[in-house]
Amino acid sequence: xxxxxxxxxxxxxxxxxxxxxxxxxxxxxxxxxxxxxxxxxxxxxxxxxxxxxxxxxxxxxxxxxxxxxxxxxxxxxxxxxxxxxxxxxxxxxxxxxxxxxxxxxxxxxxxxxxxxxxxxxxxxxxxxxxxxxxxxxxxxxxxxxxxxxxxxxxxxxxxxxxxxxxxxxxxxxxxxxxxxxxxxxxxxxxxxxxxxxxxxxxxxxxxxxxxxxxxxxxxxxxxx
Amino acid sequence: xxxxxxxxxxxxxxxxxxxxxxxxxxxxxxxxxxxxxxxxxxxxxxxxxxxxxxxxxxxxxxxxxxxxxxxxxxxxxxxxxxxxxxxxxxxxxxxxxxxxxxxxxxxxxxxxxxxxxxxxxxxxxxxxxxxxxxxxxxxxxxxxxxxxxxxxxxxxxxxxxxxxxxxxxxxxxxxxxxxxxxxxxxxxxxxxxxxxxxxxxxxxxxxxxxxxxxxxxxxxxxxxxxxxxxxxxxxxxxxxxxxxxxx
Amino acid sequence: xxxxxxxxxxxxxxxxxxxxxxxxxxxxxxxxxxxxxxxxxxxxxxxxxxxxxx
Numbered sequence: 001x002x003x004x005x006x007x008x009x010x011x012x013x014x015x016x017x018x019x020x021x022x023x024x025x026x027x028x029x030x031x032x033x034x035x036x037x038x039x040x041x042x043x044x045x046x047x048x049x050x051x052x053x054x055x056x057x058x059x060x061x062x063x064x065x066x067x068x069x070x071x072x073x074x075x076x077x078x079x080x081x082x083x084x085x086x087x088x089x090x091x092x093x094x095x096x097x098x099x100x101x102x103x104x105x106x107x108x109x110x111x112x113x114x115x116x117x118x119x120x121x122x123x124x125x126x127x128x129x130x131x132x133x134x135x136x137x138x139x140x141x142x143x144x145x146x147x148x149x150x151x152x153x154x155x156x157x158x159x160x161x162x163x164x165x166x167x168x169x170x171x172x173x174x175x176x177x178x179x180x181x182x183x184x185x186x187x188x189x190x191x192x193x194x195x196x197x198x199x200x201x202x203x204x205x206x207x208x209x210x211x212x213x214x215x216x217x218x219x220x221x222x223x224x
Numbered sequence: 225x226x227x228x229x230x231x232x233x234x235x236x237x238x239x240x241x242x243x244x245x246x247x248x249x250x251x252x253x254x255x256x257x258x259x260x261x262x263x264x265x266x267x268x269x270x271x272x273x274x275x276x277x278x279x280x281x282x283x284x285x286x287x288x289x290x291x292x293x294x295x296x297x298x299x300x301x302x303x304x305x306x307x308x309x310x311x312x313x314x315x316x317x318x319x320x321x322x323x324x325x326x327x328x329x330x331x332x333x334x335x336x337x338x339x340x341x342x343x344x345x346x347x348x349x350x351x352x353x354x355x356x357x358x359x360x361x362x363x364x365x366x367x368x369x370x371x372x373x374x375x376x377x378x379x380x381x382x383x384x385x386x387x388x389x390x391x392x393x394x395x396x397x398x399x400x401x402x403x404x405x406x407x408x409x410x411x412x413x414x415x416x417x418x419x420x421x422x423x424x425x426x427x428x429x430x431x432x433x434x435x436x437x438x439x440x441x442x443x444x445x446x447x448x449x450x451x452x453x454x455x456x457x458x459x460x461x462x463x464x465x466x467x468x469x470x471x
Numbered sequence: 472x473x474x475x476x477x478x479x480x481x482x483x484x485x486x487x488x489x490x491x492x493x494x495x496x497x498x499x500x501x502x503x504x505x506x507x508x509x510x511x512x513x514x515x516x517x518x519x520x521x522x523x524x525x
């Protein structure tokens with residue numbers, strides 16, 4: 001099997017499994033919506049304030065929603081032995097892992113990008129800012145999946161892994177949060193978002209190069 | 225070279241560490257005494273900050289140590305993952321609590337310095353915020369190791385986490401600086417420290433060295449304990465004089 | 472010597488709470504940590520004696 005077909009096989013398999021449990025996809029989406037709804041409830045409905053906090057608030061909600069989804073990345077395969085089969089297979093594990101991470105992003109990250117306009121309107125963000133926000137989420141959510149995969153792999157089968165993953169991964173998410181939310185805020189302030197986007201893009205390239213490899217190493221450690 | 229590898233086994237490192245611990249305690253005490261003397265009796269009163277600035281003699285060395293220890297942990301992690309040595313993992317685990325302590329002290333003294341000087345117990349300046357994140361990284365490491373039962377797996381998972389962390393720390397620091405400069409609402413910054421008289425620099429340096437000696441002493445103590453905990457069923461442990469002392 | 476008296480030293484020009492709050496916590500933690508480490512060591516030795524030596 002060529003490297004590319006191994007990648008697509010892993011991607012296809014995970015998507016197929018998700019399709020059989022569509023509720024899981026919707027859970028992450030609804031979590032995103034609920035969290036973004038909590039913020040005005042906690043802070044107050046004043047439009048000026050909401051417009052100000054919207055980029056950061058939505059980005060934080062995206063972080064938390066992605067974290068939730070990380071539980072599903074390896075846990076099910078680990079439980080039924082499929083993961084071991086993947087490790088033992090002749091295909092390079094990092095390619096299979098890359099496929100799984102892509103599936104995770106398609107299921108957990110991309111829907112957030114598509115849902116962002118709706119939430120953005122709830123926060124009364126101007127349309128062009130919503131566009132920038134969507135773009136930051138489009139570049140940033142793959143980053144979240146990539147970095148989160150490392151945490152998920154490290155905590156496989158460990159006690160209290162759900163909270164532990166959050167503790168490990170949230171510090172790593174901070175640069176993404178800063179550049180993602182910062183891009184929108186910078187744009188709204190009229191300072192332009194190019195700098196933020198370049199940095200986000202650079203982080204994504206770095207993560208795409210190294211995270212699957214680190215995740216693979218973590219999986220081998222967790223599975224020995 | 226041969227000598228180095230001789231000590232890479234817990235059974236040979238244990239007695240060596242045992243001899244080193246009191247040496248480093250003595251060093252820490254002497255350096256600490258000199259450092260405190262400089263801090264209180266040599267360094268002059270600051271023109272703007274009065275006596276309050278003396279906190280710097282703990283705050284800055286603690287920050288340095290918290291970052292330095294994290295790098296050392298990454299070094300041992302790399303060694304451990306490359307050469308598969310048990311000792312590397314033990315050293316990394318032994319260092320983590322002390323690193324977390326210094327990160328905490330940096331934050332605590334930062335708050336106590338900030339309150340009288342700038343009126344707030346906490347300011348979101350780049351250095352303090354990065355230090356807080358570093359503290360989270362330490363806690364994450366300790367939590368990960370606590371959650372994994374198998375010591376070897378815990379070592380290797382922790383090692384990978386340290387390496388991922390150490391690569392991310394510069395990125396995190398840079399992003400926090402970026403964030404801080406863009407949101408220049410908070411114009412206070414703990415990085416605007418008093419203009420450094422050379423005595424102040426010396427004081428911080430000596431205190432840093434004292435902290436460094438302290439770290440080695442405590443880490444070696446902890447490493448020895450970790451060896452006892454993990455290798456309790458081995459012959460060399462059973463023959464140790466410390467164990468043989470009748471209960 | 473810049474301290475006129477012992478009380479001057481403790482007052483630290485009005486910053487006493489902050490300065491001694493810092494040095495104090497530092498001292499307390501740097502004494503507590505080795506004590507805790509020592510306790511852990513004693514515990515480990517006890518466990519070995521109880522479990523492995525008869």
